[in-house]
Amino acid sequence: MSRKFTPKVVTANDLLEGDVIWLTEDDQWTRHMAEAELIVDEAHAQIRLLFAEGQLAHIVGPYLADAQAGENGPEPTHFRETFRTRGPSNYAHGKQVEA
Amino acid sequence: MYTYSDFDRAFINARNAQFRAQVERRIDGSLTEDEFRPLRLMNGLYLQLHAYMLRVAIPYGTLSSDQMRGLAFIAEKFDKGYGHFTTRQNIQYNWPKLKDVPDILDELAKVQLHAIQTSGNTIRNVTADHFAGASADELEDPRPYAELIRQWSTDHPEFQFLGRKFKIAVSGSPTDRAVTKAHDIGLRMVKNDAGDVGFEVIVGGGLGRTPMEGKVIREFLPKGDLLPYLESVVAVYNLLGRRDNKYKARIKITVHENGLDKYRELVEAEFPHRRAAFNGIDQELLDQIRPQFKSPYFTTAPKAEFEKAYAKDPVFRSFVDTNTATHRNDDYAIVTISIKKHGATPGDATAEQMRVMADLAEEFGHNELRISHEQNVVLPHVHKAHLPAIFARLQQADLATANVGLASDIIACPGMDYCALATARSIPVAQELAERFDALKLEHEVGELKIKISGCINACGHHHVGHIGILGLDRAGVENYQVTLGGDGSENFAIGERAGPGFSYAEIVPAIERVIKAYLEEREDDAETFIETYRRVGMAPFKAALYPDADKGRKHAA
Numbered sequence: 001m002s003r004k005f006t007p008k009v010v011t012a013n014d015l016l017e018g019d020v021i022w023l024t025e026d027d028q029w030t031r032h033m034a035e036a037e038l039i040v041d042e043a044h045a046q047i048r049l050l051f052a053e054g055q056l057a058h059i060v061g062p063y064l065a066d067a068q069a070g071e072n073g074p075e076p077t078h079f080r081e082t083f084r085t086r087g088p089s090n091y092a093h094g095k096q097v098e099a
Numbered sequence: 100m101y102t103y104s105d106f107d108r109a110f111i112n113a114r115n116a117q118f119r120a121q122v123e124r125r126i127d128g129s130l131t132e133d134e135f136r137p138l139r140l141m142n143g144l145y146l147q148l149h150a151y152m153l154r155v156a157i158p159y160g161t162l163s164s165d166q167m168r169g170l171a172f173i174a175e176k177f178d179k180g181y182g183h184f185t186t187r188q189n190i191q192y193n194w195p196k197l198k199d200v201p202d203i204l205d206e207l208a209k210v211q212l213h214a215i216q217t218s219g220n221t222i223r224n225v226t227a228d229h230f231a232g233a234s235a236d237e238l239e240d241p242r243p244y245a246e247l248i249r250q251w252s253t254d255h256p257e258f259q260f261l262g263r264k265f266k267i268a269v270s271g272s273p274t275d276r277a278v279t280k281a282h283d284i285g286l287r288m289v290k291n292d293a294g295d296v297g298f299e300v301i302v303g304g305g306l307g308r309t310p311m312e313g314k315v316i317r318e319f320l321p322k323g324d325l326l327p328y329l330e331s332v333v334a335v336y337n338l339l340g341r342r343d344n345k346y347k348a349r350i351k352i353t354v355h356e357n358g359l360d361k362y363r364e365l366v367e368a369e370f371p372h373r374r375a376a377f378n379g380i381d382q383e384l385l386d387q388i389r390p391q392f393k394s395p396y397f398t399t400a401p402k403a404e405f406e407k408a409y410a411k412d413p414v415f416r417s418f419v420d421t422n423t424a425t426h427r428n429d430d431y432a433i434v435t436i437s438i439k440k441h442g443a444t445p446g447d448a449t450a451e452q453m454r455v456m457a458d459l460a461e462e463f464g465h466n467e468l469r470i471s472h473e474q475n476v477v478l479p480h481v482h483k484a485h486l487p488a489i490f491a492r493l494q495q496a497d498l499a500t501a502n503v504g505l506a507s508d509i510i511a512c513p514g515m516d517y518c519a520l521a522t523a524r525s526i527p528v529a530q531e532l533a534e535r536f537d538a539l540k541l542e543h544e545v546g547e548l549k550i551k552i553s554g555c556i557n558a559c560g561h562h563h564v565g566h567i568g569i570l571g572l573d574r575a576g577v578e579n580y581q582v583t584l585g586g587d588g589s590e591n592f593a594i595g596e597r598a599g600p601g602f603s604y605a606e607i608v609p610a611i612e613r614v615i616k617a618y619l620e621e622r623e624d625d626a627e628t629f630i631e632t633y634r635r636v637g638m639a640p641f642k643a644a645l646y647p648d649a650d651k652g653r654k655h656a657a
């Protein structure tokens with residue numbers, strides 16, 4: 001039996017800035033995870049990833065990351081993805097101050 | 100110090116112009132990421148967790164004041180005002196924008212630095228003893244040979260697509276400050292029975308997933324044979340090394356799987372051909388390089404002020420005792436500037452601090468700076484008369500922490516705060532440990548202790564050779580830290596032993612504190628260092644300190 005599908009978001013880095021970005025429902029890239037499309041269906045996840053892979057002129061390294069529904073939108077479930085929404089812990093740099 | 104020849108300059112400029120065009124083509128969409136990635140990596144440009152990262156080589160860890168100022172300028176203009184010095188004598192900028200990178204490379208070229216071969220399956224930045232040319236125990240300054248290796252390995256057509264990355268370290272001293280036994284090739288200068296100086300050649304060392312101590316493949320290599328011999332070792336690896344499995348591709352596995360004797364035989368069979376092909380050109384180059392590393396003209400000055408300050412001022416005395424090392428000239432000292440103030444990020448320096456260090460080197464240090472693999476900055480040639488003035492200036496710049504070689508002088512890789520490969524964070528663990536040691540006010544009593552932290556199994560933080568090593572892992576979606584004890588990167592090389600189950604982020608700092616307290620109880624006297632005590636008593640008392648409950652459990656069961 002295959003593992004149960006858990007909700008996902010499509011995420012990548014912006015080509016010019018290197019900044020973390022997420023794919024929205026209306027095919028835009030956002031710098032805020034809460035605005036991302038939360039994908040709950042496995043087949044749809046593959047379609048969305050394929051879409052992202054067609055955008056490589058503007059983005060780098062898209063992949064599906066685990067997420068869950070939160071009050072304001074999708075939230076990370078793994079600490080790596082949490083750090084990606086914030087930036088480093090040793091300085092107030094990155095999204096935690098730029099968002 | 101080495102200055103670029105016309106050839107070096109033309110080569111770097113041509114490479115930078117090529118890369119500028121490649122970046123333009125990536126941005127306008129004519130290159131795909133798959134096409135662009137190998138090109139950017141060849142020029143030291145990575146994409147990390149939050150941003151791009153540019154890794155700049157500091158060949159054999161040597162910088163002039165102007166070069167340090169160049170690094171400061173880049174930090175300020177193109178980054179967030181700081182740079183991170185690494186265990187491979189590189190500097191990393193954590194926030195460059197893609198379109199700025201060609202300009203950064205041009206700025207680097209102005210001060211004769213580059214980012215070529217700081218990534219990819221090539222021969223990487225050659226590292227050296229950070230006290231080279233200054234230490235009292237050295238046979239010879241190894242840097243002319245390191246520069247020869249840099250020139251030979253840069254853009255070497257045969258070695259641009261090795262099976263895996265390849266790292267070379269050089270030391271001119273019997274005290275190994277360059278971790279030569281943990282490199283693909285380690286070179287240690289030795290004297291033979293006839294009194295000639297040559298190289299002991301060590302191959303197949305490395306840390307990472309499969310840590311291995313390098314093995315001596317040639318006990319004495321005449322200096323004149325260096326390049327043909329190195330080329331033979333790398334050529335054999337290039338053909339024999341595995342390319343089917345990334346984790347078995349380093350030379351340490353090649354040597355391990357084929358056996359040192361067979362590897363040596365193949366190298367010796369290759370060597371005469373290579374030597375004949377060199378035709379003396381390497382020696383001509385070396386003759387041009389050597390005068391550029393000639394010893395500075397040492398000055399004389401009255402030392403009375405220094406001696407008075409040393410006798411009277413305990414803070415200055417502590418700095419001198421902890422942060423200076425014996426220079427080959429009695430009137431001089433080697434000053435290590437700790438960029439690891441308690442709570443700071445190991446290896447980070449602000450642009451302003453870089454400038455202060457550059458100025459000090461210019462005024463008092465014959466214009467030379469070094470970056471150590473322990474992520475500190477060294478002024479290799481300082482007359483003792485100038486130590487009080489230097490100390491005062493360092494204090495103003497928040498750079499006077501007297502902790503070199505002590506518990507808070509921690510090596511830490513960027514870990515999951517920056518690195519895309521990380522499985523856990525390392526920087527905040529180092530910060531919290533250092534702050535804890537500062538609060539305990541114990542580290543001077545504890546004495547020499549090397550703590551090294553990596554954020555994943557790749558071991559950039561050298562945890563295997565830390566007296567106390569910490570490896571950050573991801574255990575079921577939670578950060579978990581494994582402790583190894585008894586590692587040693589010096590001439591008494593040893594790979595640390597795993598103590599037992601890992602600790603959570605919240606548990607790791609108290610766990611290390613228990614290890615240190617156990618050492619204080621176990622040591623015979625103040626003079627016995629942590630590593631000496633560990634060698635004498637073994638793992639048991641430290642294990643008991645790390646896992647007090649496990650011990651209780653056993654007693655209950657009995």
Ligand code: SF4
Pocket residue numbers: 512513514515518519520521522553554555556557558559560
């Ligand atoms: S040890 Fe791992 S986490 Fe640390 S810098 Fe190296 S690859 Fe990144």
